[in-house]
Amino acid sequence: MVGGRITGLAVSDIRFPTSLEHHGSDAMHPDPDYSAAYVIIETDACDGLRGYGLTFTLGKGTEVVVCAVNALSIHVVNKNLEEIVSDFRGFYRQLTNDGQLRWIGPEKGAIHLATAAVLNAVWDLWAKQEGKPLWKLLVDMDPKQLLSCIDFRYITDALTEKEAYEILQNGLLGKKEKAMQGGVKQWLDKMLDANQRWEVKEAIEWVTKLAEFKPVWIEEPTSPDDILGHAAISKALAPLGIGVATGEQCHNRVIFKQLLQAKALSFLQIDSCRLGSVNENLSVLLMAKKFQIPVCPHAGGVGLCELVQHLIIFDYIAVSGSLENRMCEYVDHLHEHFKYPVIIKNASYLPPQDAGYSTEMKEDSVRKYEFPQGEVWQKLLSKP
Secondary structure, eight states, X not given: OOOOBEEEEEEEEEEOOGGGGTTTOOSSOSSOOOEEXXXXXXXXXXXXXXXXXXEEEOSXXXXXXXXXXXXXXXXXXXXXXXXXXXXXXXXXXXXXXXXXXXXXXXXXXXXXXHHXXXXXXXXXXXXXHHTXXXXXXXXXXXXXXXXXXOOOTTTTTTOOHHHHHHHHHHHTTTHHHHHTOOOOBOOGGGEEEOTTOSOHHHHHHHHHHTGGGOOSEEESOSOTTOHHHHHHHHHHHGGGTOEEEEOTTOOSHHHHHHHHHTTOOSEEOOOTTTSSHHHHHHHHHHHHHHTTOOBOOOOOTTTHHHHHHHHHHHIIIIIIOOOTTOBOOOOOOSGGGBSSOOOEEXXXXXXXXXXXXXXXXXXXXXXXXXXXXSXXXXXXXXXX
16 A cells, blocks of 8 residues: 655765766767766655665766755655655646746756656655556556556647547557566667767768668667757658657657657657656657557666666557567666666566666665765775
8 A cells, every 4th residue: 555754855966987988978978977866765654665766867967957856855755655646647747847947947958857866766666665566556557547647738639638548448458468478679780879960961861871781770860859850851761761769868748749740750769767757758658659659768877777678568568569660778787786677588678576666776886876975986086
């Protein structure tokens, strides 16, 4: 039974010095320190459970997200968990529509990353109190309860709540059988990733020249905010059989709505921490189903694989019902710092069995890598 009053929220700046060996570097991010704003929430419930949440960052700027989390904490502390989950849509709107804080969003940038970290912790705590992994918590929900977690504002011209309900009702067929399966395959040798490097015409020219190698997609060919640019690239490359993939830096469900409406992408890449946690990702998964676009989540980083596996497994079991043209990124990196790391077998994610959202880090890792007082950073910062 879910319950307990939230008595405290703490947030830490956890940074791994990956820039020392240029791990994770790309054309636009040459020296990332893979990092996270790491949230812990406590309640007065006698079970002693905590909720853990995070949002992925690249080092500098994590302190900005930490400040944003602290600013949002006023909406969380002293709330009863049962009240939150019984009106999760309302709670989501409360976080994203603070009359002053929304000015530095709304629903984008550092304030939305902070929202994701807080909500990821709430979902983790809810799943733990129910004794289920997050994907199972979602799969077991009645469609009406699941939809009550989603804010449909600004997307009803693409997906109504009634249409979403019908999708989930159809997903009930064969749900049990699909739950016994699992896994999302990888196609590592047929991907191209431009990391937002090109102009629109430049992207078309380069990928056209590479068409002889038959790539499945070009990922982030231009600015992630350029919907019409992605649409132009997608239209030009379609005759060549090359798709466009984007979404890892898509701000919110409204941008995804427009990408889908403009036929600007062939593969949709959700991110467990860029969007407003599970709540907003659910709306995007349902829109992708309506538009018949496969979801291929972004992962890697700090904890993204651990989190996004729950979303893609839920998508398969309860929404899309298909593994066709679906891939989920995986990077074998930093998993050793998590209490419940991902398990990969035969190039597939195995469904997590531990209760929660797989967000909890090991206490020793938190102590070592907390910035700037962790022992690892104390040594690095003390060097001349």
